[in-house]
Amino acid sequence: MKITDDLITRTKKGERKAQFELYRECYGLMMKICLRYQKDNDSAKDLVNQAFLKICSNIDQFNGSAPFEQWMKRVTINMCIDEYRKNKTRNEVTDLQNFGEEFWSAKVTASNEGSQSMDAESLRSLIRSLPSVSQKVFNMAVLDGFPYNEVAKSIEISEATCRWHVHFARKTLQTMLKKSMNTLTTVLL
The missing domain is CATH 1.10.10.10 (Winged helix-like DNA-binding domain superfamily/Winged helix DNA-binding domain)
Structure with missing residues (x-):
């Protein structure tokens, strides 16, 4: 993944192009995680989208103390767990x-x-x-x-x-x- 501090900063500012670029960079890894927790591709894709929305909504909470990839994985796994609890x-x-x-x-x-x-x-x-x-x-x-x-x-x-x-x-x-x-x-x- 090629996630730069500049990309994160632009995403925090709400730039749509930056959000789309971040989505493209994160999608593969997020999909792999969601496929481990879901039985089909459609459910996994839904979870990826929900997790990415949560990442964008809460990106101000990312402070850079840990790598972005680690933070993103944690948010995605938590979304999978929440979905599991719900169902x-x-x-x-x-x-x-x-x-x-x-x-x-x-x-x-x-x-x-x-x-x-x-x-x-x-x-x-x-x-x-x-x-x-x-x-x-x-x-x-x-x-x-x-x-x-x-x-x-x-x-x-x-x-x-x-x-x-x-x-x-x-x-x-x-x-x-x-x-x-x-x-x-x-x-x-």
Whole structure:
């Protein structure tokens, strides 16, 4: 990302061109973050736009004590968590109903060289097939590197429950990977 102090200053002044340039620079990273927390591209795009609006609205709070990218990531992750909390009850019921079907439908692809490998989209698909709470906890603790106590506080669960969800997610992903690799090996032979 090429985010300069000048770009941030112009964005703080409300210049539309600067806001658009900042959006272009941040979009890719913000989209990657939102895709980890959402099950589809449209929802992720909505969250990116909401997070960017919040960034522009609160850019005066950015004081430069930390890199802008770090501040932007935090705002984006917080938006994802807020969205999760808003839809928590509905998501849990839906996830439990669909978990078995999604668990067995996750696919692994072979690379061009014919070796067994997994592309990024397939891996994201496996993570998205986890139950909602396990997915959020895994994303925050493992992929985003937040400490368990902060993850637990954000999602409003105990730290022990947070650790259980990470363990469950890892074991479930391992099982799905083994099954997918076995299926791929059978197909290739």
